[in-house]
Amino acid sequence: MATQMAKDPQKTAVTTELQVISGNALDIPMYQLLKEDGTVHKGVKLPEIGKELALKMFSTMQFIRILDERMIAAQRQGRISFYLSSLGEEAAAIGSAAALKFEDMIMGQYREQGALAFRGFTIDQFMNQLFSNELDLGKGRQMPVHYGCADLNFMTISSPLGTQIPQATGYAYGQKQSGDKTCTLCYFGEGAASEGDFHAGLNMAAVFKVPVIFFCRNNGYAISTPANEQFAGDGIAPRAVGYGMKAIRVDGNDIFAVYQAVQEARRLAVEENEPVLIEAMSYRMAGHSTSDDPSGYRSKEEEEARRKREPMIRFRNWLVKQGWISEEEADAQMQQHKEEVLAALKRAETVAAPHVDEIIVDVYDEPTQALKDQLEALKAHIRQYPDAYPATSGGVK
Amino acid sequence: MAKMNLLQAINSALDVAMAKNDKVSVFGEDVGHFGGVFRATSGLQQKYGRSRCFNTPLVEQGIIGFANGLAAQGSFPVAEIQFGDYIFPAFDQIVNETAKFRYRSGNEFNVGGLTIRTPYGGGIHGGHYHSQSPEAYFAHTPGLKIVVPRNPYQAKGLLLSAIFDPNPVLFLEPKRLYRAAVGEVPEEEYTLPIGKAEVVQEGTDITVVGWGAQVEVIERAAELAKKDGVSVEIIDLRSILPWDVDTVAQSVMKTGRMVVSQEAPHTMAFGSEVAATIQEKCFLYLESPVMRASGLDTPYPLAHEKEYFSDHLKTYEMIKRSLNY
Numbered sequence A: 001m002a003t004q005m006a007k008d009p010q011k012t013a014v015t016t017e018l019q020v021i022s023g024n025a026l027d028i029p030m031y032q033l034l035k036e037d038g039t040v041h042k043g044v045k046l047p048e049i050g051k052e053l054a055l056k057m058f059s060t061m062q063f064i065r066i067l068d069e070r071m072i073a074a075q076r077q078g079r080i081s082f083y084l085s086s087l088g089e090e091a092a093a094i095g096s097a098a099a100l101k102f103e104d105m106i107m108g109q110y111r112e113q114g115a116l117a118f119r120g121f122t123i124d125q126f127m128n129q130l131f132s133n134e135l136d137l138g139k140g141r142q143m144p145v146h147y148g149c150a151d152l153n154f155m156t157i158s159s160p161l162g163t164q165i166p167q168a169t170g171y172a173y174g175q176k177q178s179g180d181k182t183c184t185l186c187y188f189g190e191g192a193a194s195e196g197d198f199h200a201g202l203n204m205a206a207v208f209k210v211p212v213i214f215f216c217r218n219n220g221y222a223i224s225t226p227a228n229e230q231f232a233g234d235g236i237a238p239r240a241v242g243y244g245m246k247a248i249r250v251d252g253n254d255i256f257a258v259y260q261a262v263q264e265a266r267r268l269a270v271e272e273n274e275p276v277l278i279e280a281m282s283y284r285m286a287g288h289s290t291s292d293d294p295s296g297y298r299s300k301e302e303e304e305a306r307r308k309r310e311p312m313i314r315f316r317n318w319l320v321k322q323g324w325i326s327e328e329e330a331d332a333q334m335q336q337h338k339e340e341v342l343a344a345l346k347r348a349e350t351v352a353a354p355h356v357d358e359i360i361v362d363v364y365d366e367p368t369q370a371l372k373d374q375l376e377a378l379k380a381h382i383r384q385y386p387d388a389y390p391a392t393s394g395g396v397k
Numbered sequence B: 001m002a003k004m005n006l007l008q009a010i011n012s013a014l015d016v017a018m019a020k021n022d023k024v025s026v027f028g029e030d031v032g033h034f035g036g037v038f039r040a041t042s043g044l045q046q047k048y049g050r051s052r053c054f055n056t057p058l059v060e061q062g063i064i065g066f067a068n069g070l071a072a073q074g075s076f077p078v079a080e081i082q083f084g085d086y087i088f089p090a091f092d093q094i095v096n097e098t099a100k101f102r103y104r105s106g107n108e109f110n111v112g113g114l115t116i117r118t119p120y121g122g123g124i125h126g127g128h129y130h131s132q133s134p135e136a137y138f139a140h141t142p143g144l145k146i147v148v149p150r151n152p153y154q155a156k157g158l159l160l161s162a163i164f165d166p167n168p169v170l171f172l173e174p175k176r177l178y179r180a181a182v183g184e185v186p187e188e189e190y191t192l193p194i195g196k197a198e199v200v201q202e203g204t205d206i207t208v209v210g211w212g213a214q215v216e217v218i219e220r221a222a223e224l225a226k227k228d229g230v231s232v233e234i235i236d237l238r239s240i241l242p243w244d245v246d247t248v249a250q251s252v253m254k255t256g257r258m259v260v261s262q263e264a265p266h267t268m269a270f271g272s273e274v275a276a277t278i279q280e281k282c283f284l285y286l287e288s289p290v291m292r293a294s295g296l297d298t299p300y301p302l303a304h305e306k307e308y309f310s311d312h313l314k315t316y317e318m319i320k321r322s323l324n325y
C-alpha cells in the first residue's frame, strides 16, 4: 500500500570513503516572517489572511492571555484545584488551528487552549471544565485543562504524555480511508517527544503515509528539565528525516509563520498523503503549572530576555500598523474579555457538581450490573452520611 | 532522631545510601538540579554530582530499561517514575525484564540492585492520572518485590532495605502523606525488613488490613468502631510482595473476622489475594466472610473523588457488616 518502495539494500550506493556523519549534519533554520518588533522581513510575502481572520486570531490570543491570567489567580485563591497556562505560546496554538479546516481533528497535549478557543469552545465551556461541574462536557472527571469537544473536532486531553501521537496516526489513517480530505494535527511538547510513543507514531505515519501533522511545541522546558538535557541533537525537526518524513521548523512566536507552515503542511498531508513534523520554537513563559515554581531552575534574567520575543506584542504591532485595530480598540477588547471571563467564572462556580449517578456512566457504553450494585451501595452510604459527601448528597435524597 | 516528613525521610534514605556506596545513583524526570517535582531528591545532585543524581529525558520505558542495564552491570540504580500513573510505558521493562532477568538467565545475570520509586494514590484532587494505586498489576509478577511505607520512619528504613536488597524492588510512596505525615526518624542508617507486616494496633474483635496511606484511613475507622465498643486489630502489610501471610493469619485466627481496606478499584485489587489466602488459611476460625472496602470499579474521578474513595466511613461500615454478619 505504500506508494514509495522501501530502500532496497542491494541498491544502496557504495563508497570507499569511511563516512562518519555528524550528529549535527542537519542544522535547520527557523522560518520567520514577522520580526520581534512586528515589522515584516524585507521582501517576504505574508500569507493571505484577511482582516476578519487576523482579528479573530488576535482576539483569541487576547482572550487566552486573560483566561490564563485569571485562572492562575483563581487557583491561587483556592477556587479551582489546578491550572496550566499557555503564556507565550498562544501564537503557536492559534496560528496552527487557524490554518486548518474545521473538519480536521486536533489532538492536544494540554497547553493548546488557544486552538480550542479558536475552534469556538465558549468561555462557559472552558469554565465548566475548569470547575468540574455538571455542565462540563467531560462530566467533571478529569483535572482542569483536560478539555475535549467532539462537536469541535478536538479530542479530549489525556495526561499521560505522548499517547496521542500514535493515536493521531491511526486517526489520520481512518481519515485517509474515508476519503474525506481531512487531516489530524497533533500537538505535543519537546519533552513528550522523548517518549517511545513519539517514535511509534512518527514511524508509522511515514510508513503508512497518512495525513497527519505532528506539531511539536518546543518551549525549552519539560517542567524543570531544559531542552539541552532532553536531547543532544538539533531539536525535534531533524528527527523527521530519519523517518523519511517532511519537516518544518518555524518561529512559534510568529503567528504568520506558523499559519503559513501549517497551511503548507496541511496541503502536503491532505493532497499528497505526506505526514509532516513541524517544530515550533517558543518559550514557556509561565511556570509549568500552578504546582510549579520556575525560580528553582531558571533565572529571572533568562525569563526577561525571552519575554521580549513573546508573540502577542509582535502581532498587535503589526495589526496596529496595518490599521486593522487601534491601540485603544485592542485595550478595550482585552478589558471586555476580562469582564466576560470574570462573569463566566462566577457563573461556573455556582453550578452543581455532577450527579452521583454519573460516577458509573461511560466506564462502558452501559454500566455493568456490578457497577450498578456499587452505585446503589454508594448511594445508601451517602444517605447515611450526607455531611461527608456534600457535593452529591443533595441529589440522593 | 530528627523530625521529618515522608519526603524528607526518603531524601535522607537516598542521602545515606549514596554516601555509603558510590554505586548508588538516583535519576528520573526532573530529579536532578531541581530535586524532583515533589523535592524527594533535593540537594542530592549538589552533594553527589551530576553523574550520580541526574535528570533523564522524558521517557519511562527508557528510564527503567536504562536502570535495568545499570543494575545488571552491578550498580544500585534508584529510578524515579514521577507518578505511579506514568509507570505504564515502562510496564514491559518491569514485567518482562526487571522481574525475569535472574530467572531467565539461570542467575547468570540479575538486576537485584534496582529500586523503582514512584508516588501513588489519591486524595490530592489528581483525577484519573495523578491518583491511581497500581500495586495489583505488579503484584501479579513473580520476581518483583513491592513495598509501601505509611510514615516517615518506615519510608527511610524500608527504602534503605529496598536499595540494597538483592532483588528488584518497586517502592510505592503515598503522595498524599508526603508532607502530611511527620515523625521522628533516625538520621543515621537503619533498615526495616521487607516482607514483614506490622501490627499497628492490637485488638480482639476484628482484623483490618491495609497498606500505605490507607492505614491512616483504617485508624480513623477503628476510632469510630471503638466508640461502639469494638476492638480492632490493625495490620499494615508494609510489603505487598512478598506479603506476610503469617502475621495476618495469626491475627485472624485470634479475632475471627477480617476486612481489607484499599484505595484501588475493587475488582482484582491486592485485597482479593489477601482475602483468598486468609479464607484458605483460616476458614474454620472465620465468623464472617472476609470483606473488602475498596475504590469503585471506575477510573479515578475528580469531582467524585470523595464518593469514589474507600474512606474511613466506608471502612467503618464494612467493619460493622463483618461484625453483624
Ligand SMILES: Cc1ncc(C[n+]2csc(CCOP(=O)(O)OP(=O)(O)O)c2C)c(N)n1
Pocket (backbone or CB within 6 Å): A111, A159, A160, A161, A162, A188, A189, A190, A191, A192, A193, A217, A219, A221, A222, A223, A284, A288, B029, B058, B060, B082, B086, B089
Ligand atoms: C507519561 C508521562 N510522564 C510524565 C508526566 C508528567 N509530566 C507532565 S507534563 C511534563 C513535562 C512535559 O514537557 P513538554 O512535553 O515539553 O510540554 P510542556 O509542558 O513544555 O508544554 C511531565 C514530565 C506525564 N504527564 N506523562
Ligand SMILES: [Mg+2]
Pocket (backbone or CB within 6 Å): A189, A190, A191, A217, A218, A219, A220, A221, A222, A223, A284
Ligand atoms: Mg516543553
